[in-house]
Amino acid sequence: MFDDDPGGQAEILRRRAMPSLFEALETQSEGTVAIDRNGRIVWINAKYAKMLGISDPASAIGREVEAVIPNSQLRQVVKSGRPILLDVMSFGPQRLVVSRFPLTDDDGTVIGAVGYVFYDSLHRLKPLLGELARLEAELEAAKRHLNERRQPRHTLQSYVGDSPICLDVKRRARLAARHDSPILLLGETGTGKELIAQAIHGLSARSAKPFVGVNVAAIPDTLLEAEFFGTVPGAYTGVDRRGREGRFKTADGGTLFLDEIGDMPLALQAKLLRALQEQEIEPLGSDRPVKVDVRVIAATNVDLEQRIRDGRFRADLYYRLNVLCIRLPSLTEMGHGLEAIAEAILQEIALRTGMPSRVLTPEAVAALGRHSWPGNVRELRNVLERVCMLTDNRNLTVADLAEALPVDGSAEAPVPPPSSSAAAPLAVPPEAPLPSYDDAFAAFERALLQRALEDSGQRAAEAAKRLGISRAAFYKKLARAGLRAKG
Ligand SMILES: Nc1ncnc2c1ncn2[C@@H]1O[C@H](COP(=O)(O)OP(=O)(O)OP(=O)(O)O)[C@@H](O)[C@H]1O
Incomplete structure (x- = not known):
C-alpha cells in the first residue's frame, strides 16, 4: 500500500470497511435482502419481512425475489454486475428509497446481490420524494387534461340555427360523418368551422379516437413540418433531440383538423398531399415512411381558387381536400338564425356563470340584425358576454347593447359611441x-x-x-x- 505503512494499516482498514459498511447499512436501513446468482432470496432480515407482511422471514428463503418484492431490480444488478446506488421503488402506496450492490467472490465473479431499503430514516430525501410525487401527480393531471382536450367539445346540437341554410349545413355534416374522405369547410372567421369539424368527428366511426386541431397560420413556417410530421430522435439538438411525435401521429385513428389551410406554405402542401394519398408520413430526419390512419378536415376563410390562380395554393391538393365541401354561412346570411343563436348564447352564459337568464327585447334583436358582424358568431358571443357583465337587467334593451356593441358604420341602431375610458x-x-x-x-x-x-x-x-x-x-x-x- 503506502511506503510508510509498515504495519499494513491501510489494508486492515480496507478489510474492515466492507463488514462495517454492511453492518451500518443493515442497522440503518429499514430492510435488507440478498439473492443468489439465480435471483432467489438467500437472506432477508426480519424488518424487511415484516414490512412485506411476511411473519416468518425463513419462509421467503429460496423464492424468486420478484415473487416476494414485485418491483425488485436485484436480478438486473446480478446480470449487469453494476450497483444501483440510489433508486426509488414503489411498494403499494409507499415509495421506498433503495440501494443495490452486486456481491462477488474472490475472483470478482458476481454471485448475487444485496439490497437495502431506506425510507423514514432518510429525512434529507423526503423533499426529493415529495417533489417526485408532486411532479408525477402533475404529469397525470396534464395527461388527463390533454385527453379531455382531444375529445371534441361540440356536437351537432351545438350548431344553433334553424333557417334553411343552417339546416343544410347540418345535413351535409351528417353526410360527411358517414364517409371517410377529406372535407373542406369554407366560411368567414367565427362561423363555426371548428365546431362543425368537431361535430363531424363526434358522429363518425372515429369518435373514440383523438380529434387534433392545428391552426396552420399560428405556427411559424419553419416549424410547421416538424409540427405536422414529427422528428426522429437525434434529428435536432436542444429540446427536440429526443424526437417529437407530429400531429398526424397524435391524430392516428382519429381526425386532424387543419384550420387556415390557405396559409400553408407550398412546400408543405406537397407533403400534405402525399400524406393524404399514401396515408403515410415521413418524420423529419428519417427516410422510413410511417403508416398513419387519419381523416383530414381542412378549413379556410380565404378564397382558395383565387390562391390557386395566384400560384399560392396547389390545385391538386385543393381537389384532394374538396371531396366534400361545406360552406358555413356568415351571421348575416343566417337570417332568423341570428335571434336563435343569440338566445342560445344567452342561455349558455346563464348556465355557465350562474347569472339569471336574459331575454332580448324585439328592438334589441333588430339592432343586432343591423350590425355587420365581421367576427360572426364569435363576435356576437363576445358582445353578449360583455352586455351580461355590464348590466343586471333581465330584459336586454337597445340601450344595454349600445355599451357593448362596436360601432361599425353599418349599424343604424341608435348606438352611441362607447363612453368607456377604453x-x-x-x-x-x-x-x-x-x-x-x-x-x-x-x-x-x-x-x-x-x-x-x-x-x-x-x-x-x-x-x-x-x-x-x-x-x-x-x-x-x-x-x-x-x-x-x-x-
Ligand atoms: N351556428 C353556431 N351556433 C352556435 N355557436 C356557434 C355557431 N357558429 C359559431 N359558433 C361559436 O362561435 C365561436 C367560433 O366558432 P369556431 O371557432 O368554430 O369558428 P371558426 O369558423 O372555426 O373560426 P376561425 O376561422 O376564426 O377559426 C365558438 O364559440 C362557436 O361555438
Missing part, C-alpha cells in the same frame, strides 16, 4: 400634430392589440376571442405591429 387613450390628443392616416391607424391597432393582450393575461387565443377575430388573424396583426404574445 377608447380615450387611443384618440389623438388635440394639442398633438395631426398624424397621417396610416400612422394613426397603425398606432391605434398596436395599442388595441396590446390592450387586448393585457386584458387577457397575455393569452393570445383569449385576446383574439375578445376582439372577435380569429387567432390566426390576431397573430398576423401582432407580427405586423412588431408585437409578441408572452403567454
Whole structure:
C-alpha cells in the first residue's frame, strides 16, 4: 500500500470497511435482502419481512425475489454486475428509497446481490420524494387534461340555427360523418368551422379516437413540418433531440383538423398531399415512411381558387381536400338564425356563470340584425358576454347593447359611441400634430392589440376571442405591429 505503512494499516482498514459498511447499512436501513446468482432470496432480515407482511422471514428463503418484492431490480444488478446506488421503488402506496450492490467472490465473479431499503430514516430525501410525487401527480393531471382536450367539445346540437341554410349545413355534416374522405369547410372567421369539424368527428366511426386541431397560420413556417410530421430522435439538438411525435401521429385513428389551410406554405402542401394519398408520413430526419390512419378536415376563410390562380395554393391538393365541401354561412346570411343563436348564447352564459337568464327585447334583436358582424358568431358571443357583465337587467334593451356593441358604420341602431375610458387613450390628443392616416391607424391597432393582450393575461387565443377575430388573424396583426404574445 503506502511506503510508510509498515504495519499494513491501510489494508486492515480496507478489510474492515466492507463488514462495517454492511453492518451500518443493515442497522440503518429499514430492510435488507440478498439473492443468489439465480435471483432467489438467500437472506432477508426480519424488518424487511415484516414490512412485506411476511411473519416468518425463513419462509421467503429460496423464492424468486420478484415473487416476494414485485418491483425488485436485484436480478438486473446480478446480470449487469453494476450497483444501483440510489433508486426509488414503489411498494403499494409507499415509495421506498433503495440501494443495490452486486456481491462477488474472490475472483470478482458476481454471485448475487444485496439490497437495502431506506425510507423514514432518510429525512434529507423526503423533499426529493415529495417533489417526485408532486411532479408525477402533475404529469397525470396534464395527461388527463390533454385527453379531455382531444375529445371534441361540440356536437351537432351545438350548431344553433334553424333557417334553411343552417339546416343544410347540418345535413351535409351528417353526410360527411358517414364517409371517410377529406372535407373542406369554407366560411368567414367565427362561423363555426371548428365546431362543425368537431361535430363531424363526434358522429363518425372515429369518435373514440383523438380529434387534433392545428391552426396552420399560428405556427411559424419553419416549424410547421416538424409540427405536422414529427422528428426522429437525434434529428435536432436542444429540446427536440429526443424526437417529437407530429400531429398526424397524435391524430392516428382519429381526425386532424387543419384550420387556415390557405396559409400553408407550398412546400408543405406537397407533403400534405402525399400524406393524404399514401396515408403515410415521413418524420423529419428519417427516410422510413410511417403508416398513419387519419381523416383530414381542412378549413379556410380565404378564397382558395383565387390562391390557386395566384400560384399560392396547389390545385391538386385543393381537389384532394374538396371531396366534400361545406360552406358555413356568415351571421348575416343566417337570417332568423341570428335571434336563435343569440338566445342560445344567452342561455349558455346563464348556465355557465350562474347569472339569471336574459331575454332580448324585439328592438334589441333588430339592432343586432343591423350590425355587420365581421367576427360572426364569435363576435356576437363576445358582445353578449360583455352586455351580461355590464348590466343586471333581465330584459336586454337597445340601450344595454349600445355599451357593448362596436360601432361599425353599418349599424343604424341608435348606438352611441362607447363612453368607456377604453377608447380615450387611443384618440389623438388635440394639442398633438395631426398624424397621417396610416400612422394613426397603425398606432391605434398596436395599442388595441396590446390592450387586448393585457386584458387577457397575455393569452393570445383569449385576446383574439375578445376582439372577435380569429387567432390566426390576431397573430398576423401582432407580427405586423412588431408585437409578441408572452403567454
Ligand atoms: N351556428 C353556431 N351556433 C352556435 N355557436 C356557434 C355557431 N357558429 C359559431 N359558433 C361559436 O362561435 C365561436 C367560433 O366558432 P369556431 O371557432 O368554430 O369558428 P371558426 O369558423 O372555426 O373560426 P376561425 O376561422 O376564426 O377559426 C365558438 O364559440 C362557436 O361555438
